[in-house]
Amino acid sequence: MILVTVGMQLGFDRLIAAMDALAPTLGRQVIAQTGKGRYVPQNMDARAKIAPAAFEKLVQQSALIVSHAGIGTVLTAARFSTPIILIPRRAALGEHRNDHQLATVDQLSGRPGVLVAMNESQLSARIAEGLALRDLPEVQSPTSRQLHAALAAFIENRRL
Amino acid sequence: MTNGLTRVLAVASGGGHWEQLMLLRATLDNYDIRFATTELALAVQHGIANAARLPDCNQNTPVRSLLCAMAALWTVLKHRPQVVVSTGAAPGFFCILAGRLIGARTLWIDSVANGEELSLCGKLSQRWAHECWTQWEHLGTDSRARYFGAVL
Numbered sequence: 001m002i003l004v005t006v007g008m009q010l011g012f013d014r015l016i017a018a019m020d021a022l023a024p025t026l027g028r029q030v031i032a033q034t035g036k037g038r039y040v041p042q043n044m045d046a047r048a049k050i051a052p053a054a055f056e057k058l059v060q061q062s063a064l065i066v067s068h069a070g071i072g073t074v075l076t077a078a079r080f081s082t083p084i085i086l087i088p089r090r091a092a093l094g095e096h097r098n099d100h101q102l103a104t105v106d107q108l109s110g111r112p113g114v115l116v117a118m119n120e121s122q123l124s125a126r127i128a129e130g131l132a133l134r135d136l137p138e139v140q141s142p143t144s145r146q147l148h149a150a151l152a153a154f155i156e157n158r159r160l
Numbered sequence: 161m162t163n164g165l166t167r168v169l170a171v172a173s174g175g176g177h178w179e180q181l182m183l184l185r186a187t188l189d190n191y192d193i194r195f196a197t198t199e200l201a202l203a204v205q206h207g208i209a210n211a212a213r214l215p216d217c218n219q220n221t222p223v224r225s226l227l228c229a230m231a232a233l234w235t236v237l238k239h240r241p242q243v244v245v246s247t248g249a250a251p252g253f254f255c256i257l258a259g260r261l262i263g264a265r266t267l268w269i270d271s272v273a274n275g276e277e278l279s280l281c282g283k284l285s286q287r288w289a290h291e292c293w294t295q296w297e298h299l300g301t302d303s304r305a306r307y308f309g310a311v312l
Contacts, residue, residue, distance in 0.1 A: 053205065071273040075179035078312055100276065107275055107296065111312050146309030147269075147295070148187045154267050154291060155166055155191055155243050160308065 002127070003062040004032040007070045008049060011037030012095055015087055018120035019066060020044055026127065031058060056080075064130040066123065069101035074108060083133040085126045087117045112139050165192040169241035169259070171232075171252035173216060174199035176273055180247040182206055183311040184269075194239050196232075198251055212239070214251040219280060225250065233258040247271060253281040256289045268292045272310050275299075 004019045006012035016032060016039050023030040023043035032044040033055070040046070050058065059065060060080045067073045069086040077084040088105045089095035105116045113133065117126045153160050168191045172181035178197055181188075185206075196212040197203050203211035212235045217224040232254035236244070244259030244266045246252025256266040268285030270278050272295040278286070285292040286304040293308055294300045300307025 056205070071271075072176045072179065074312065075176055075183065075272070079179060079183060103275055108312065114312075141310075141312060143295075143309040144183070144311060147293075147311060148184065148309075150293070150308030151184060151187050151245070151267075151269075152190070154265070155168055155187075155245075157265065160291075160306075 001029045001031060001058075001062050002026060002064050002066060003058050004030060004044065004066045005050075005055075005073055006033065006035040006037065006068045007073065008035055010089070010096065011035050011039075012068050012089060013037040013039040014093065014095065014120055015066070015068060016041060016044075016046075018123055022124055022127070025124075028063065031062075064127065066127065066130075069104040069108075071104065074114065077113065081113065083113045083115065083130045085115045085117055085123070085130050087120065087123065111143075112141050165190075166243055167192045167194070167239065167241045168243045168245060169194050169196060169236065169239055169255060169264075171196045171214070171244065171246040171255045173197065173214075173249045173251055174202050177248040177252070177271060178202050180269070180272060180311045184245075184247070188245070191243075194241065196235050196251070196255060214255075217250050219250070225254075229254045229257075233261070236262060236264070243267070245269065248279060248281060250281055253284060253288075256285060260288065266290050270294045270299075270305070272296075272312060278305055 020041040020043050030044040032046040033050045034046050059076050065084040069088045086105050088101035091099045108114050109116045115126045117123045172178040198216040214231050215228045217228040228251050236258035241264050244264045247269045248271050259266045266289040268289040270282035275296050292305050294305045295310035297307045
C-alpha cells in the first residue's frame with residue numbers, strides 16, 4: 001500500500017492530482033489524505049482527514065509514503081522506518097505562505113529513507129526508487145547516531 | 161527503585177515535539193527515565209503508562225502558561241530529576257526552568273522543524289538551559305546553540 005498525505009492544514013491538489021493519475025500504474029492500493037483540497041480523486045481511496053492513531057497505523061503498514069514536505073510526516077515515517085518521498089509546496093502556486101518547504105527538502109535530501117521529487121514530473125521515478133528501498137536493512141543515519149551519543153554524554157555528565 | 165541510574169525527566173508537547181523525543185528513546189531508556197507531555201494518550205500509544213501530564217500552552221495563552229509553569233514545577237519537585245531534557249515546546253521550557261531551581265542539568269533540543277532559526281523557547285534556552293542544541297548544522301555556529309546531529 002502507498003499512502004499519500006498533504007497534512008491537515010492546507011490542500012495540495014497538484015500532488016493529489018498527479019498521484020491520482022499515477023495510481024492505476026502502481027499495482028498497489030493507494031490511500032490519499034487530501035486535506036483541504038478540491039480535487040476529487042478517481043483512482044485512490046481518498047479522505048480529507050485521518051485521525052492520528054489511524055494515520056500512524058497506515059504509515060506503519062505502508063510500503064511508501066508520498067507527502068508534502070511537512071516535518072511531522074517525516075518524523076512519523078522515520079519512527080516506523082517507512083521510506084518517504086517529499087514534494088515541496090510552492091508559494092508561487094499558492095500552496096503555502098512561503099517556500100520553506102524548499103529549504104526542508106534541501107536539508108533532508110539524502111537522509112536514509114528520504115527521497116525528494118522537486119515537482120510532479122519526478123514522482124514516478126522517485127516512487128520506483130522508494131519501493132526498491134523497502135527491502136534495505138534499517139539503518140540509523142550518522143546524524144541520528146551522533147545525537148544519541150551526545151545525549152548520552154550530556155546525561156552522564158561526560159565531555160561533549 | 162532503579163538505584164545508580166541517573167534520574168532523567170524528558171518532556172515534549174504532543175505532535176512533532178513528542179515524535180522527536182520518541183526517536184531518542186533508545187538512549188533515554190538507559191536511564192531512570194520519566195516522561196512528561198501534554199497528551200497522555202500519545203504516551204500510552206508508546207507504552208508509557210506513568211507519564212506526567214502538563215497543560216499545553218504557548219506565548220499567546222498567559223493563563224495556561226502560568227498553570228503549565230506550576231504543573232512543571234510540581235512535576236520536577238515530585239520526581240527530583242538530575243537531568244531535564246526537552247524537545248519542546250513551552251511546557252518543556254518550563255520544566256527546564258523548574259529543573260534549574262532544584263539544581264538539575266538541563267538540555268533543550270530545538271525541533272528539527274526549525275531549520276531557519278531557533279524557536280522562541282530555543283532562544284530563551286540559550287540563556288536559561290545548560291545546553292541548547294539545534295538540529296541544523298548551519299544554525300549551530302555559536303557556542304550557545306550547538307549542533308550534535310539530528311533525530312533524522
